[in-house]
Structures are given as C-alpha cells and as structure tokens.
Amino acid sequence: MDQKPTYVGNPTQRRLFWTRLSGSCRCVLSPRGDLLSVVDGPLSSAVEPARTSVADKVYFVPLTSLRGIAAVLVVLFHAQIFGLAPYFASATMLPAKGYIWVDFFFMLSGFVIAHSYGQRFVSGVSRRDLADYLTARFARIYPLHLAMLLVFLAIELARPTIFGDVYPSANRAGGFGPVDFTTPSFFGHLFLVQALPFHAHTSWNAPAWSISCEAAVYFIFPVLFLALARGGRSMLWPAAALAATTLTLLYGLAEPRSLDAGFNVVRCAAEFTIGLCLYRLYAGRRLPAVLASDIVAWPAVALLILSLHLGLADLLIVAELALLLLVAVVNRGRLRAALETRVPEFLGRISYSIYMVHFPVFFVAALTARTLGGPDALLRQSPAVRVVLFILALAVVIALSTLTYRAIEAPCRKAIMARRRRRLARPEGGAALLLSADAE
Numbered sequence: 001m002d003q004k005p006t007y008v009g010n011p012t013q014r015r016l017f018w019t020r021l022s023g024s025c026r027c028v029l030s031p032r033g034d035l036l037s038v039v040d041g042p043l044s045s046a047v048e049p050a051r052t053s054v055a056d057k058v059y060f061v062p063l064t065s066l067r068g069i070a071a072v073l074v075v076l077f078h079a080q081i082f083g084l085a086p087y088f089a090s091a092t093m094l095p096a097k098g099y100i101w102v103d104f105f106f107m108l109s110g111f112v113i114a115h116s117y118g119q120r121f122v123s124g125v126s127r128r129d130l131a132d133y134l135t136a137r138f139a140r141i142y143p144l145h146l147a148m149l150l151v152f153l154a155i156e157l158a159r160p161t162i163f164g165d166v167y168p169s170a171n172r173a174g175g176f177g178p179v180d181f182t183t184p185s186f187f188g189h190l191f192l193v194q195a196l197p198f199h200a201h202t203s204w205n206a207p208a209w210s211i212s213c214e215a216a217v218y219f220i221f222p223v224l225f226l227a228l229a230r231g232g233r234s235m236l237w238p239a240a241a242l243a244a245t246t247l248t249l250l251y252g253l254a255e256p257r258s259l260d261a262g263f264n265v266v267r268c269a270a271e272f273t274i275g276l277c278l279y280r281l282y283a284g285r286r287l288p289a290v291l292a293s294d295i296v297a298w299p300a301v302a303l304l305i306l307s308l309h310l311g312l313a314d315l316l317i318v319a320e321l322a323l324l325l326l327v328a329v330v331n332r333g334r335l336r337a338a339l340e341t342r343v344p345e346f347l348g349r350i351s352y353s354i355y356m357v358h359f360p361v362f363f364v365a366a367l368t369a370r371t372l373g374g375p376d377a378l379l380r381q382s383p384a385v386r387v388v389l390f391i392l393a394l395a396v397v398i399a400l401s402t403l404t405y406r407a408i409e410a411p412c413r414k415a416i417m418a419r420r421r422r423r424l425a426r427p428e429g430g431a432a433l434l435l436s437a438d439a440e
Helices: 041-046 061-082 085-090 098-121 126-162 183-190 208-218 220-230 232-255 264-283 294-310 312-329 334-339 342-349 351-373 383-423
Strands: 001-007 015-022 025-029 035-039
Touching: 001 383, 015 098, 015 183, 041 220, 061 098, 061 312, 061 334, 061 342, 061 351, 061 383, 085 232, 098 126, 098 208, 098 220, 098 264, 098 294, 098 312, 098 334, 126 208, 126 383, 208 264, 208 351, 220 232, 232 264, 264 312, 294 312, 294 334, 312 334, 351 383
Parallel strands: none
Antiparallel strands: 001 015, 015 025, 025 035
16 A cells, blocks of 8 residues: 655645555545545546645635635625615615525535535445435534524523513514514424425524525435436436526516525525536536636626626526636636635634524624614614624624634534444444535
8 A cells, every 4th residue: 555645734734644545545644543534436536636624624715715705795685784785775786685695505515515425425325324424414504503593592581681572573574583483483493494385484593594495405415416426417417407497487486586585495405406516517527627717717706796786686696606616616826816815714614603693693783772772773873883883793793603613513513423433333444434524
C-alpha cells in the first residue's frame, strides 16, 4: 500500500495528514491513524478536488460562503418587521425577494448531499447505509430546531407577564408574528411536520417550515440518487425537465405569482431534484469549460442582482440561482477567491444558526417595541433609525448564532454521530465510510 502526505484544511491552519492509496480507494487519516474520510469508486474520480478539513470530510468552500450570504439575505427579507419594506421598495426589490434564497437552499441541499452521501447509494440502498444517512441528517437539523422551538415556548409562556397582550393571537398573521401558538402547532413543529399539507401553516419559529420540507424530502434522496446514477443521461434530463415543469405549474397556480405561495413540500422536492441533477452534471464532467472563467461568473452574478433589484419573476431568478451554484463550484478565478475569504465562509459555517436564530430575535424585538411604544413604535421612526435598529439586530443575530453553532449545533451533531459510530463495529479488513456530521 502506497502512502504519501497530504495537507488539508484552511490555508492559515494547514495540518499534515496521510493519504493511503489502494486501488480506487483513498483514505484520509490523521497523524494518529484515525480515519477521517474515504473516497472511492467512479463517481469520486470524476469530481474535481475540493478542500478538506478535519471535521468536515470534503466540502465546497464557495458553496458554504454562498449559503452564508443567502442566510443573511433571508434575514434582510424578514427585516420588514422593522418597517424597512416600504422604505426599500421605492429603491430596490432585492430585500422583498429575499424569500427566493430559500429556493437556493433547496437546490444547494440536493447538490451537496449528493456529493456527501451519494457514493453510498450508487450500487444500492442498504439498511445500514440508510440508517447512517438519516442519522446524519437528523444530527444536522434537529438539535438546533428543537432548541429554538423551546426558546419560542419560553417566550410565549413569559409573554403575558413581561409584555402583556401586545401581540395577541388575532394579529399574529400580520407583520411577522406566527399564526398561532397552540398545542397542536407545537407538536407539528416538534415532529417536523408543520409544512406538510395536513398541517401547512406558519407558526412558532416560522422559518423552520423549510426544515420540515427538507426533512420530508430526505427520505426520497437515496432512491432518487440511485435512479439518476444508474440511469445516466436517460434519467438526468427527464428528471430535470419534470422538476422544472413542476415549478412552472406551482408558479402558475399561485396567486399572486410566487413560488412562496403554498405547496412548499413539492417546491422543495422539485428544487432538491434540480440540485441532484446539477451535481450529476458536475460529477460527470459534462459542464462547458467556459463556466470556470470569470467571463461567465461575474455576468451571472450581475444578472442575478439585477433580476432581484427589479423584482423579476421567481422562475427566472431560480434559473439564475442554479447557474450561480454551478459557476461557484467550478470557477477558478476571482469569484472563487472572493468566496473563499474569511467572512463569507464564517457566515456559511453558522448559516443554519443564522436562519434558525434570527426569527426569535426579531420577534422579541417586536414585542419589546410594542410594549414600549405601541403597535406602530417602529414605523414611527425615521428610515435611518430603522436601518440602524436592523443593523443592531443583525449583529445580535450573528453573535447569538455563533454561540448556538458552538454550543448546540456542532457539539450535538458530533455527539449524535459519535454515538452512532460506537454502535457499529468497523468491518474487518477494510475502512468504513464515516459520515461527516458537518456535511450539508
């Protein structure tokens, strides 16, 4: 067995690890000999190298950064609780279109999950591989979701005493208050079914509706990926066409014309499928070489910003987001360099915390403002004051998100996956593929 050193990790914190090569299998080990990741088979050989870290296995840094930027733009969309929507609308529609970045999350999940776990389902779906995969997905999304649900429960229990009835149930559909804080809706969130058709309405930690959608779609991923991997192009293009047609129908049925107007589980499944198809194109080296150049990258970014600014149709913007995803993955120019800088990568690391934490922060801000100054306390402020208040709230969100990432999100993932690994004996004479709890 050949052995050679390999450096992995951030450029500022590069550490030495060993790569052992045996046939088509590449095992990354720590200096102590601990297995960190395994990549093998034809799919992996088709994928270009990506940066690797100790905790993460392999991940795409530009996609991590884009996820952070998308999370901040979703937060900006919810900034209308500060009365910013009317102020911004006269200048740009970019904040008002912030909901569309959830569609980017769905496509990104399909792409990254295919990269992280697809290799296990190329030849079939075993019970153990399925259990490993679902455990990893549970570890990724549920601990922080549960923590934020309990935070909202505490807020609701304390609300009558601290704030009074300044945000009564009848008015919660307006602004950005949940529709209800009832017991059935709490258990809907607890079991992540709040976005399914029999329970589909916004309540408690409102942004978690998308987590409910993703949780449902996770169950179809192994079978869908297996079909795409075995069917090749004969399955790839029909699957992509079916997903695009589904989105078009959803958009056509919605009033007003928006992808954010219902049928969200179907919306998620379609865009998740698009993400899988994009990954199959990438892994199969079927993308034009010009996509890797800045000649395509920066016009794609400019076109997306212009479309968001003008408030163009959701379907067009989703297509541009799909292009952005591919360009970010393959670009070897200045766009990639910009996305691999510290700030966007850090935001990407804590993006799930940003997404889940910001709504409780904004909700408490709204309760406080109503208590101190009445229902229109924020709207009475000048636009400049509202912008300053939003910036302060965003700073609080990022600070708390950093804390929840380090104290809840990451430790719980690692603990759940470590418990799973302890329950499974490693196969004799070979390496086991260890799922990364930090994978998308």
